[in-house]
Amino acid sequence: MLKAPKVSIIILNWNGWKDTVECLESLYRITYPNYDVIVVDNGSRDDSVQEIKEYAAGKIQVSSKFFEYSPNNKPIKVFEVSEDDVKRGRFNRPLYEKVDPDRRMILIKNKDNYGFAGGNNIGIKFALSVLNPDYVLLLNNDTVVDKRFLDELVKVAESDEKIGIVGPKIYYYEYNGRSDVIWFTGGRIHRWWIWIYNKDKAGIQDSNKETLSKNVEWVSGAALMMNTRYFKTLNSNYFFGNEDVELGINAQQKGLRVIYVPTSRVWHKVGVSRKKAKVRIEEFEGYFNFVRTNFSPVIYAYQILINTLLIPVRAVRNKDLAMFYYLLSKFRIN
Numbered sequence: 001m002l003k004a005p006k007v008s009i010i011i012l013n014w015n016g017w018k019d020t021v022e023c024l025e026s027l028y029r030i031t032y033p034n035y036d037v038i039v040v041d042n043g044s045r046d047d048s049v050q051e052i053k054e055y056a057a058g059k060i061q062v063s064s065k066f067f068e069y070s071p072n073n074k075p076i077k078v079f080e081v082s083e084d085d086v087k088r089g090r091f092n093r094p095l096y097e098k099v100d101p102d103r104r105m106i107l108i109k110n111k112d113n114y115g116f117a118g119g120n121n122i123g124i125k126f127a128l129s130v131l132n133p134d135y136v137l138l139l140n141n142d143t144v145v146d147k148r149f150l151d152e153l154v155k156v157a158e159s160d161e162k163i164g165i166v167g168p169k170i171y172y173y174e175y176n177g178r179s180d181v182i183w184f185t186g187g188r189i190h191r192w193w194i195w196i197y198n199k200d201k202a203g204i205q206d207s208n209k210e211t212l213s214k215n216v217e218w219v220s221g222a223a224l225m226m227n228t229r230y231f232k233t234l235n236s237n238y239f240f241g242n243e244d245v246e247l248g249i250n251a252q253q254k255g256l257r258v259i260y261v262p263t264s265r266v267w268h269k270v271g272v273s274r275k276k277a278k279v280r281i282e283e284f285e286g287y288f289n290f291v292r293t294n295f296s297p298v299i300y301a302y303q304i305l306i307n308t309l310l311i312p313v314r315a316v317r318n319k320d321l322a323m324f325y326y327l328l329s330k331f332r333i334n
Helices: 017-027 048-056 083-088 115-131 149-157 243-253 272-277 280-294 297-318 321-330
Strands: 007-013 035-041 077-082 104-109 135-140 143-145 163-172 182-184 187-189 196-198 214-216 223-227 257-268
Touching: 007 017, 007 115, 007 149, 017 035, 017 048, 017 135, 017 143, 035 048, 035 115, 048 077, 048 104, 077 083, 083 104, 083 115, 104 115, 115 135, 135 143, 135 149, 149 163, 149 223, 149 257, 163 243, 187 243, 223 243, 243 257, 243 280, 280 297
Parallel strands: 007 035, 007 135, 035 104, 077 104, 163 257
Antiparallel strands: 135 223, 143 257, 163 182, 163 223, 187 196, 214 257
């Protein structure tokens, strides 16, 4: 690919370094020639920062069913950046650019856990102010990527200037012992009942026959690449969830296309981040804020009614009565 567009890949880590280093090891095998790897540590309270640096130094051998560990690209030079450095735009870019993409890493250390949107926004701000990428790719730390996943995303994104967001085919990392079961193939928005859902094929074994990219309404934030001409930030009012759907809505409002790329493949440890974060209340609050912001008052009232009826079921299933009482008092139609 001549004059390959620059892609800044942002991986958000919070107390999850074991998943993160597996994701990183898969990333440093990709064939795309022009990329940055930016790990944003979201105020971890474990040894994540040190362990990630140990991995980069070649002192941790990553075990994965998707690849065999190779020491050939170690050590990886780590450029540490503080949250204050990001705000001031401090970075030695000339020194950084002397290092090949597969031998370098930017590690941003946030002071606190700002949630998915807030944490990623710090990485996005840094990338846009210092690295000037053509695209920013948000990638969950609990994913593993195919070596050509980025080539395929960029190829499609560059095919039409009206494409604002692209996303890959995402498989379950493991589903009943298999790694060829589809989790996500692009989403649609149904405003009245199951209002956000996978477009098709979710939960079935992949035949690998699908090659044509498709227009969808949104793609998952687990692996989402956005054109920086059109998008500069996520909505940080959402602590966890809804950001990716809102990006899709914003793209359509701007007359842009959102594209699912089946030839780009990623595997996702579905549910790992949600279980670890324990953000059920924040998720619900963000959900209703999202509906209120993006849909009509009638749909907002309807969604509150439907979801309030489901709260007892969710509370029992999650063994979280505090969520039940909180939500009943918090979410009401004013």
